[in-house]
Amino acid sequence: MADFLSSLNDVQQQAVTTTEGPVLVIAGPGSGKTRVLTYRIAWLLHKGVPPHAILALTFTNKAAREMKERIAKVAGRAASQVWAGTFHSLFSRILRLEAEKIGFPRDFTIYDTEDSKNLIAAIIREWNLDKEAYPANAVRHRISGAKSNLITPRMYAQDQERLQSDTANRMPLFYKIYEGYYQRCLKAGALDFDDLLLQFYRLLQEHPDVADHYRQRFRYVLVDEFQDTNFLQYAILKKLTLYPGSPRNLCAVGDDAQSIYAFRGATIDNILHFEQDYAGLKTFKLEQNYRSTRHIVEAANKVIGHNRRQIRKTIWTDQEEGHRIRVIRAINDTEEGRRVTDQIMELKNREHLPNHEIAILYRTNAQSRIFEEHLRRHNIPYRIYGGQSFYQRKEVKDLIAYLRFVVNARDEESLKRVINFPRRGIGDSTMEGLARQASDQGLTLWESVLRFGGQTRSGKAIARFVDMVNGFREKITTLNAYDLALWVAKTSGLYDEYASDTSVEGISRRENLQALLDGIKEFTESDEEVYTGEATDKSLSSYLQNIALLTDADEDKGETDFVSLMSVHAAKGLEFEAVFLVGLEEQLFPSFMSMNNPDDIDEERRLFYVAITRAKSHLWLTHALSRYRYGQMRHNEVSRFLEEIDLASAEEPGGVREPQVQMATPRSGVSGAFRTAPTVAASARKIDPTTFQPSLPHQIRAGMKVLHLKFGEGEVRQVEGQTDNRVATIVFPDIDQPERRIMLRFAKLQIVE
DNA sequence: TAGGCTGTGGTTGCG
DNA sequence: CCACAGCCTA
Secondary structure, eight states: OHHHHTTSOHHHHHHHHOOSSOEEEEEOTTSOHHHHHHHHHHHHHHTTOOGGGEEEEESSHHHHHHHHHHHHHHHGGGGGGSEEEEHHHHHHHHHHHHGGGGTOOTTOEEEOHHHHHHHHHHHHHHTTOOTTTSOHHHHHHHHHHHHHTTOOHHHHHHOHHHHHHHHHTTOTTHHHHHHHHHHHHHHHTEEEHHHHHHHHHHHHHHOHHHHHHHHHHOOEEEESSGGGOBHHHHHHHHHHHOSTTOOOOEEEEEOGGGOOOGGGTBOTHHHHHHHHHSTTOEEEEEOBOSSSOHHHHHHHHHHHTTOSSOOOOOOBOOSOOOSOOEEEEEEEHHHHHHHHHHHHHHHHHHSOOOGGGEEEEESSGGGHHHHHHHHHHTTOOEEEOSSSOGGGSHHHHHHHHHHHHHHOTTOHHHHHHHTTSSOOSOOHHHHHHHHHHHHHHTOOHHHHHHTOOSSSHHHHHHHHHHHHHHHHHHTTTTSOHHHHHHHHHHHTSHHHHHHTOOSHHHHHHHHHHHHHHHHHHHHHHOOOOOOOSSOOOOSHHHHHHHHHTOOOOOOOOSOOOOEEEEEHHHHTTOOEEEEEEOOOBTBBTTBGGGTTOHHHHHHHHHHHHHHHTTEEEEEEEEEEEEEEETTEEEEOOBOHHHHHTTGGGGSOOSOOOSSSOOOOOOBTTBOHHHHSOOOOOTTOSSOOTTTOOOOOGGGOOTTOEEEETTTEEEEEEEEESOGGGOEEEEEOTTSSSOEEEEETTTOOEEEOO
16 A cells, blocks of 8 residues: 555645545646545545445546546455446436435436427427527526526525526516426426436435435545536535534545636636635645646646636646647648648657547537548548537437336426327427416326327327337336337337438438447346446336436447547546647637636636646647638637747747748737738748738739739739639739639638739 | 428537 | 528428
């Protein structure tokens, strides 16, 4: 044991061995945070703390998985009995045992974001509210915000300030919708993601015996990424660890500088309050960075220094300087893609970097496409993270909805999803009538469906549907999850629906459906026992609980060595030898959405900080002078963050092969020098692409002198055609066949005069 | 009721 | 530009 402690530095050791009382670990990027967490757990076990007394909370499944694996490595078998998982999954597990105490069925459904949104939209429709004034997504967001701040519908309705602000925002009835949504979830036996926390809190609050039980049990609570917790999560942590006679063994690990989820309710205030709420809190700062070279670490410190509110911390490294940070200035987004891919080829060829040590990080997922195209062209295997997860795909959700509804007859959203898919003649007007009846008579939607009689077309269709569902339900006890799922897929017509579609998309949908069935089969047949605090359960209901909280499918099919493409958010917690951080332009990174609020800009800056600290040794920062956005070419100024890290010192020395590096040295405080188009020497036969700045196509007129990247200077003779199809005839004296017809839509021409 | 068409609007995203 | 929602017609 002492053995493994010796592999830790001093601060890490203290953070690991200070087991009693409240502890806050501020952990810079690459400072061995996960190591500290896992060793701390191993240390506790070593000291004789029983594994079931340890509760380790993370935000993502991936982090949880990683932690479990690493604990197992250091601590062996006992590790599997430690409760380590996401807030959502662990609380949902407890809620499953205790749900009835707070009015939910044990087999409660978990509504995902889409379900929530649909339900809210349905309420707005049913109440004849103006959907312009009450956009379902905004309402959902607001409800989520209220829940994350531990504000129940009743509290909301009494909060004059909120009500007034809603009125000012022209949604005075928001509180009603919130109340309605809350009730409908209760009636449907469904919890949304926020409820998994909120209802768990309620459980502890309203049932002191239950609270006592879990307090006695979880003597040691650890939280990862504490800066990402919201008010409600912190409230739960306090409930569990702060009470009369409590040992107050809460250990929180986080980094305020890496807080990038304020937009979804995370608040750094929790770190600040931690100190006040837990007297005698011991704080450890992990500042030594083991990941990156000095150039990168210094750049990171420089940017983050521009933030106003922060816990003072300077990361350092004893690694060598390493490669300089390199800047690529591209003419446009396509060029950016090409240059990045060229550099990747070079990294592979010269440095022999494997693909999986290379990442392209961007602010918005929409930026991935161009890189994808170029990588494909070079046959470089890549994988795009983010976007739609497996379980969010329509075809997958369709089958899951059937299964959910079979298990929980009150689940309204699933019923609405499947009742007429595949099409069976139960249309919108029928559904509207059913919904009205349900709300008028206080029935669940399914009860309302059951009462729908008659020999009309829809009546018969409904009767057939009811028979089918009842048939499914009868089989719950006799068939295992897989056989039942297969039966449902075939009988409902879902399978054939997708089987008959021969388009590329259709085939992929069928494959996904098959993959889902395979997954269910694996679940039923797996003999791996997962410790859940209750008997291993292979029921359909158990399966559904399991997947409701999964986000990524993560099957590594075939290729394992690929370049990673992902948003900066998705890259948090990861590291790569080489990182290309692309699209460093004002309005894009920092995002245009953040421009009006200094706090938001600070969050963007932390995001930038997270991004550059992913790199171990190679870091490229790229920006394009213009790029397509919403269908039109936009001109972009270079990101302020690029200036803030003061790349003058990181710039590659002269003599570098042409395009890479050059970037104008920012003059102190004056960015103008940077942002105006540099004048290009007229004699330049070969134009320097880093200073070339194309004009917008519609500005090109006959008689103008223009520069073309390949052809050099030319004179526009005439312009024909309309808008998108305009063609210019240009004479370039320096080339063979000087007269060229150039499609302006695609041309990169810079007006000289 | 179902499928085609027009109009609108558009970050980031864990569970 | 592109995805999706809602409207309108067969």
